[in-house]
Amino acid sequence: MSVLTALARAQAVASGRAQPIATVRHLHVHDHPLVLIPLAMAGEANAPLAALAGTDPAKPELLVVTQPRDRDERFRFADRLGQILVAYADSFTDQTEDVPVERGKDVRTRYADAPQLWVPNPAGVDFLRLFGRSTRFRTVDGEHPVPVSVPLLGRWLTFFANSAEVPGSSLLLTAVQALGLHWTTGQSGAEDAQLGVLLAWIEEGAEAARAVENGPVAGPATDPDFDNKVLAPLIERAAPELSEVLRSLLMPTWDRMWRTLNLLRRLPAGERVGRRWEGDKDAYTAFSQYVAEGGAPQPRRDGAVAAAARLQRLESAASRYAVQRAFDDPLVLAEYRLSGAAFAGTVTLAAPDRVDDSGKRPVLRPRIMVRTTEQVRVEPGTSLTSPTRPSQKARVVSVTRVDPAAGRPAPAAIPPSTEPDATPASASVTLTAAPVSSSASGVVEFDVLLELSGGMGRKLVAEPGSVPAVGERLIFTTLSEEFRRGGALPDPSETPWTHGGPPVYEESPA
Template identity: 50%
Template sequence: MSTLTSLARVHAVEAGRAQPITTVRHVHVSAKPLVCVPLVMAGEANAPLAAMVGSDRDAPRVLIVPQPRNPELRFGFAHSLAMVVLDRVASCAATTETYARSRGRNGQRAADAPQVWVPNRAGIEFLRLFGRSTRFRSPTGPYPVPVSVPALGKWLTFFAEHAENPGSSMLLAATDVLAQHWATGQSALEDGNLAALLSWIAPPTGSDGAFAALEAEDPLLYPPAGPATDTTFDREVLGPGIEEYDRAAGDAEQCRRARTRLETALRGQLEPTWHRMWQAIDQLRTLPPGNHVAGRWGQDKDDFTRFYSHVTAGGNPQPKRDSAVAAAKRLNRLERYLAGYEAQRAFDDPLVMAEYRLVGEAFVGEVIAAEPNRRVGAGNSAALRPLITVSTSDPVRLAVGDGPVSDQKRPRQHATIISVTETPDGREITLELAGGMGKGKTAPAGTVPPVGERVCFSTLVSEYHREGTFPALENTPWTHGGPPTAQRPSTDDDAKEDWS
């Protein structure tokens, strides 16, 4: 937790209401999000119990498994969920758009991508495991399942993997996104409770965040947001309901009645969280999106389009485990995404940038001197290297020679610190600029900050981060297992794998 976030939590306690820690929204919010509130059965390995899912807040679909230990009913649930998810996938892929790529080229991609919302991180983990348990299943052989089940598994795995990508908005946990934008007067662990978190952000009239959050801990008034259910509900309602369904085996009418009673009980557990999910989405829509949000959503659409083409072409499901090279590439990609995402958030949001200013990794000041046409070298090889001097009162920890640092308004232009002079009001920092000024002998207007302009320099770099160098798969060193075997199609043994 950062210093400013800690301070915001103190203010939240004093004010009785969560405090904003951003000025803009750092995630994309779809016009038609797919909300999913899952429930699992306690004591069983990721056994689905029920889910409320849909894109219409007034007409959710309730899916239940009246006996979660029954594999046939589990796969019936998976098929029903697949119908909802795959329909949203197909509708997004049905319309394409032309977009500008690098070097003046254009490309084609899906005009939209699915966006799935779950209540919390545990909901993402449920979908990840559910995808792992279904993507290797086969519609033929000794354990046949509907053809939609392995397709669902591929897409859930795809969404869960992208949930790890910093800045991706295809699979989001409501508690994570809300806590990224508001600081409450409770602990980070307590922020994992969606009802308590929203109680701090938007307390009821006449109440405050602390009292409303305390009420939200009552499982009778606010059933848990899943995927685990309340133990009292399990003991007094769910357990007897499942036993009634088991006793009705062989009697169609009794089974229907038992299933209806279970669905009614489970709907009562799901509906409060369903409404809070839409409240969370509405709350986020009150914030304007950051400048880089659209670009990151464009990357999500690119990834969605590529994977859709892979699936429709009959591509294999994701492997159970990455090879050594694939794992290293994935780690490198996540590190690059994180570096770019942190920079973009800071450039979009002065409150986020304030964190870097506080620790001395960024400074804001006014340009008091500029030498825009300074050149270094002789003759035709002389390079344009302007100098500017910035007066700042920020606590700068950067020293002479440090760099590159970049200006928030000119992220493609890099600067190196030439001198730091202490003054009664702070310090004066002289920087040498490079890049972002074309190839001429003089700097075009606007490319060098003029005297009087307020600038913000930081160590953050939001431009493309070059991918690391990795060996080809066939050259995987023996210390990392040697070259991996080719991925084989799914077999009957995969279909026998445990549900978890």
């Protein structure tokens, strides 16, 4: 738990109301999502009991397995669920859009939108993953045929479950994780896993949360008392009222799911949320076209090279998602300021037309001086980025502590670098400066000299507004959205037999 989150939890306890820990929404909320609330039979591995699904809050469809141990009933359930999910997924294939590639030299086509699936909690994602694995390899002919929609359901569920592992993806989302990303309560993380309690903390407060602690569960597991006292007798005598009992059990969660969506929609979307959704549309387009072309089901398990490549993609996505959240949200970025990975300050000096002519050709390298009252924990030579100018790099030239007792005025010129590898610059430099008053409160200040590169155009004169002006308030951080190329992986045929490659046979002596 971070420092700011711990503080927000303490404030939630004191006030009895959940506290916001984000100023923007960090995920995409679809205008027409598919909400799915699965319910499984207790004591049976991935035995579906019921599901409530639909895209209209007023018209949920209830699917029930009256005898969860009956194989035919399970596949009738899977058939209907497959019809709903596949029809929803296919409904986004009627409109396409052109996306420029290779810096506008070419275009590629993808679907203009993508589906979005919502479940109440992470356990619902695990249920869908297991149910997808148990259905995607079923055959539509042979000894035990199943409807065509069943293996299609399994492949789509596997696709959505795999996408849920990708940080920043919004194809499959859980309500409790989405709420926990933007609010914190005064209770434990285990208690936050109950959707009704978490939502009550946010909407009404702690008193309302206590009132719903023993309410209907959000699935996929059922309550043991409900299983023993209500469910078991109904299943044993095949009671016709079973459907209505399950509907009454699931409807409170159904209502809370849509209230969660409405609550999230009130938050403004972060600047980079749309960019991540474009990646989701790419993933959806690729998989949808793969299925339409008759591609094989996803393997039961990845090979060594495929697993390593997937892990590499997930690590890259996690790093990129953390940076994007920090750049979108000042509250998230504040965590990095507390840890010393970022600092905020005001530009006190600027040399926007400084040119470095020590190399084969002159290059534009402006310098600025930033004064900050925050502890600066970066060494000279460190590359920094400002969220307001993410394409521009700022190399730390020097960090100087300002003595508050001396109260020295701002220098008349940006001092030359004292680094051994410092490069000389053109003598023709226009300097702008602002007077800096001394710190009367005794707060320690730091002057950070930065050299800028990138994001200023291709000429020796910076484009207007590309160089921070004197008096501008900025945040600099070691975080960067810069693309990082992954490591090279071998071909599967070049790996040893222990990792899926061909076995090695030694020739016996003649």
